Amino acid sequence: MKNYGIPKAALLGLTIGMSSLAITAPATAQAETLRVITRDTNETLSVAQNRAVVVESEIPFAELSIANPGIADISSLSDRSIYVLGKIPGITTLTLLDAAGQLITNVEVRVAPDLTEFKERLQQILPGENIQVRTANDGIVLSGQVSSSVRLSKALELAARYAPDRVSNLMTVSGVQQVMLKVRFAEMSRGVSKSLQSSLRINGTEAAAAVGRGIPSIGGGLDTAGGAAFFDFGLGSTQVQLLLEALETKGAVRTLAEPNLVALSGQEANFLAGGEYPVPVQSDDGISVEYKPFGIELNFVPRVVDGDLINLTLDAATSTIDPSNGITIDGGFTVDAFIRREASTTIEMRDGESFAIAGLLEDTFNDSVSQVPWIGDVPILGALFRSTDYARNQTELVIIITAHLVSPTRGEALALPTDRIKPPSEADLFLNGHTVQTLNARGAAGEVAKQDFIGSYGYVME
Numbered sequence: 001m002k003n004y005g006i007p008k009a010a011l012l013g014l015t016i017g018m019s020s021l022a023i024t025a026p027a028t029a030q031a032e033t034l035r036v037i038t039r040d041t042n043e044t045l046s047v048a049q050n051r052a053v054v055v056e057s058e059i060p061f062a063e064l065s066i067a068n069p070g071i072a073d074i075s076s077l078s079d080r081s082i083y084v085l086g087k088i089p090g091i092t093t094l095t096l097l098d099a100a101g102q103l104i105t106n107v108e109v110r111v112a113p114d115l116t117e118f119k120e121r122l123q124q125i126l127p128g129e130n131i132q133v134r135t136a137n138d139g140i141v142l143s144g145q146v147s148s149s150v151r152l153s154k155a156l157e158l159a160a161r162y163a164p165d166r167v168s169n170l171m172t173v174s175g176v177q178q179v180m181l182k183v184r185f186a187e188m189s190r191g192v193s194k195s196l197q198s199s200l201r202i203n204g205t206e207a208a209a210a211v212g213r214g215i216p217s218i219g220g221g222l223d224t225a226g227g228a229a230f231f232d233f234g235l236g237s238t239q240v241q242l243l244l245e246a247l248e249t250k251g252a253v254r255t256l257a258e259p260n261l262v263a264l265s266g267q268e269a270n271f272l273a274g275g276e277y278p279v280p281v282q283s284d285d286g287i288s289v290e291y292k293p294f295g296i297e298l299n300f301v302p303r304v305v306d307g308d309l310i311n312l313t314l315d316a317a318t319s320t321i322d323p324s325n326g327i328t329i330d331g332g333f334t335v336d337a338f339i340r341r342e343a344s345t346t347i348e349m350r351d352g353e354s355f356a357i358a359g360l361l362e363d364t365f366n367d368s369v370s371q372v373p374w375i376g377d378v379p380i381l382g383a384l385f386r387s388t389d390y391a392r393n394q395t396e397l398v399i400i401i402t403a404h405l406v407s408p409t410r411g412e413a414l415a416l417p418t419d420r421i422k423p424p425s426e427a428d429l430f431l432n433g434h435t436v437q438t439l440n441a442r443g444a445a446g447e448v449a450k451q452d453f454i455g456s457y458g459y460v461m462e
Contacts, residue, residue, distance in 0.1 A: 047084055048115075049113050051086055054077065054081060056081050057081075057096060057104065060099075070087060071111050072109045113140065133159075139168060141167075149173050177304055178263070178265070179264075179310055180262045181300055181403055186255070186398050186399075192250050192251075194246075194389075195390070196383075198385070199245075259298050263302055269301075274295010274319070278290075294321060296318050297318070301313040309348060312347050312349070313346045314357065314401065317340060317341065323337075352402070355400070356398060357399050363392070371385055371387070
């Protein structure tokens with residue numbers, strides 16, 4: 001330990017004097033004057049917790065003291081050697097006095113957690129990571145850069161074992177930490193329905209009006225628009241009218257939605273392409289309105305766990321309004337129902353990989369027969385007294401997600417949907433009849449722009 005000299009006086013004794021500055025008192029009393037000499041600490045001694053060091057003084061000391069024995073414990077080995085034991089993290093002061101009571105020096109003793117073992121374990125568990133370890137009072141400060149959020153979590157978990165609830169994280173994660181999620185909702189609906197009905201009238205009396213629509217006032221022949229055939233003939237004095245109705249309906253519906261959304265690793269992102277439907281709600285105070293969202297909904301939290309490995313917590317849903325299943329409440333309000341398909345899951349995938357997270361195959365079949373009792377069971381002839389309906393509907397739904405690690409780019413490198421459409425000039429519109437001109441575009445937008453929306457069935461927009 002360095003010697004910084006002995007001060008002129010550490011403590012002045014009591015003095016009594018007759019001067020202009022002296023304090024006058026009765027003869028039995030004394031005047032007391034106290035002056036304290038302050039000296040800053042000359043050295044800083046760092047001691048690890050539960051470890052001991054031995055320090056030496058260049059000047060022999062007669063007395064030594066520690067300001068806070070709870071932080072560090074001291075013991076003299078000789079008049080020049082001191083044994084210092086670190087007990088708990090903190091800062092205290094060690095004071096040395098000589099035989100004359102003069103101050104030799106003040107030493108700042110700083111006790112910190114022992115990080116030697118922690119640094120070794122950190123290097124063993126996370127080799128190659130640029131992590132700096134420092135102490136702050138009784139805690140640990142971690143700084144630097146790690147390669148993934150998983151390794152960051154491991155470093156924090158290890159530090160918490162050495163300093164519970166006293167770990168400060170100043171580390172950052174390198175690499176791309178923004179995730180773009182592409183979700184594809186693909187739904188295909190097919191339906192077919194067939195019906196066969198008949199009505200028979202003999203001499204003006206309908207024999208099977210219950211199973212058919214009844215014979216209209218037509219002169220005969222075929223009603224092709226309604227899928228009906230009318231026969232009118234006489235047998236002597238008997239007039240027979242026969243109506244056969246056959247109807248077949250086929251249809252297909254395709255729905256494809258591809259919402260894209262970008263979010264930072266560990267942050268929640270929400271997406272809604274649709275609207276909000278007002279729903280009246282009856283209460284004691286009257287009728288209030290609540291809004292229910294519908295359309296394409298997407299809610300996800302991405303986490304880049306290691307390199308290009310992405311952990312996804314995903315909620316995806318698609319919904320449409322269904323007026324056919326609505327209800328009527330008090331007051332005459334009609335509330336429509338919703339057709340909703342949703343999926344909620346947690347998966348892991350690498351950059352660019354896809355996953356089918358949900359699938360639905362729904363097949364609905366329905367047939368019914370209405371007939372005149374007994375007569376409808378007669379072979380061949382009974383067909384004139386029966387009404388048959390057949391319906392079958394199939395629905396297929398698949399939800400596929402694709403995750404990409406992305407980074408920002410320059411604005412001019414991005415294309416907008418409006419960039420591939422050129423508005424017509426007045427001459428093109430009024431003279432040539434041209435509406436819009438499709439420009440060349442790159443990527444998926446360009447492929448969609450190349451599609452011709454004019455077909456044999458008119459304008460078809462998908």
